[in-house]
Amino acid sequence: MRRVLCFLAIFLASVLSYGQGKQDFASRFMQQCREDTAIHCITVSPHMMGQMLKTHSAEQNEEINRIISKLKSAQIITVSRRGEDYYQYAEQMLEKNRYRFQRDKTYQNTHACGCFYIRTKGNEIVELVMLHKDTKAGQFILINLTGTIDEEFISNLTRMWGGHTAKL
Amino acid sequence: MDYKYIDQLLERYWQCETSLEEEEILKAFFSQKNVPAHLAPYKDLFRYELAEKECEALGNDFDAKILTMIDEQNSVKARKITMTHRLMPLFKAAAVVAIILTLGNAAQRSFTNDNADSDIDYANYKDTYSDPSVAYDKVENALQMVSKGINQAQLQADSVKQLPSSAKDSSIKE
Numbered sequence: 001m002r003r004v005l006c007f008l009a010i011f012l013a014s015v016l017s018y019g020q021g022k023q024d025f026a027s028r029f030m031q032q033c034r035e036d037t038a039i040h041c042i043t044v045s046p047h048m049m050g051q052m053l054k055t056h057s058a059e060q061n062e063e064i065n066r067i068i069s070k071l072k073s074a075q076i077i078t079v080s081r082r083g084e085d086y087y088q089y090a091e092q093m094l095e096k097n098r099y100r101f102q103r104d105k106t107y108q109n110t111h112a113c114g115c116f117y118i119r120t121k122g123n124e125i126v127e128l129v130m131l132h133k134d135t136k137a138g139q140f141i142l143i144n145l146t147g148t149i150d151e152e153f154i155s156n157l158t159r160m161w162g163g164h165t166a167k168l
Numbered sequence: 169m170d171y172k173y174i175d176q177l178l179e180r181y182w183q184c185e186t187s188l189e190e191e192e193i194l195k196a197f198f199s200q201k202n203v204p205a206h207l208a209p210y211k212d213l214f215r216y217e218l219a220e221k222e223c224e225a226l227g228n229d230f231d232a233k234i235l236t237m238i239d240e241q242n243s244v245k246a247r248k249i250t251m252t253h254r255l256m257p258l259f260k261a262a263a264v265v266a267i268i269l270t271l272g273n274a275a276q277r278s279f280t281n282d283n284a285d286s287d288i289d290y291a292n293y294k295d296t297y298s299d300p301s302v303a304y305d306k307v308e309n310a311l312q313m314v315s316k317g318i319n320q321a322q323l324q325a326d327s328v329k330q331l332p333s334s335a336k337d338s339s340i341k342e
Contacts, residue, residue: 022289023289042297042306043294044306045290049307051303052304055301056300056301064311074307076306107317107324116317116318128314130317141313146288157311161315161316
């Protein structure tokens with residue numbers, strides 16, 4: 001009997017280890033909503049990130065390239081209707097996985113609101129998830145970035161389009 | 169008594185020249201009680217052969233005994249097989265699969281790509297666009313949106329900090 005339990009334990013452990021921690025949040029979200037035709041997902045793999053940097057080496061892109069060079073992948077999910085529902089669903093998923101993702105900043109204005117979730121490894125942010133909903137247009141956007149999202153990345157990013165340095 | 173003939177027969181026996189009849193004579197001689205001292209050492213040899221001959225014969229009930237023994241061995245007894253024993257091959261197979269998966273997983277992690285430090289398997293990523301320029305535009309738009317979001321959140325956080333405590337209290341009450 002002890003041997004049987006040992007076999008089962010090894011089997012379960014290996015299956016669980018094989019299935020866990022293989023996806024970023026956007027991939028999981030897409031997996032949950034794979035039958036939903038309203039969702040559109042754009043995926044940029046690490047290989048494509050490298051290709052992008054090779055083809056856009058001009059001077060005017062230097063700032064953006066510096067930001068992109070820190071990224072490994074990007075996934076952008078968009079839904080053009082019932083954005084509120086998708087926003088809530090994504091938020092629930094993130095809250096369920098709160099041991100993996102910590103809630104960070106939130107923002108709100110008259111027609112839109114959003115929030116950020118981060119996943120850290122040691123002291124480094126390795127994954128950033130942004131949830132955004134446009135309450136007026138009913139649109140939902142999820143941006144999932146993976147890579148080395150350090151202070152330099154954030155300061156470059158916020159300076160590039162906002163002229164304001166922020167911290168996550 | 170003259171044992172010359174017996175001595176000669178023995179001599180021929182050792183040379184393997186005796187006939188069956190002559191060997192019978194020797195056995196008959198050595199089966200008697202009184203054997204001369206110089207021939208006594210050979211007594212046991214011929215007596216042993218006689219005794220062996222007696223033992224070799226199978227009894228009339230030999231076949232019956234053997235058949236009975238065979239029948240006994242063939243009798244089927246009910247054996248209890250527990251569920252654990254029944255499923256043992258399955259468990260063994262599962263354990264083998266588990267070991268292979270674990271080793272494969274470990275090998276894959278250690279040998280594949282330069283993202284060994286990452287816990288995300290990028291091998292499953294399928295690019296939406298094959299043209300890097302299109303992908304670049306999309307990533308740029310996304311980064312712009314993230315930038316605006318972070319800035320907006322930061323501004324709102326700063327404005328809340330800058331509010332006097334009395335204003336904060338009143339806004340909460342409202």
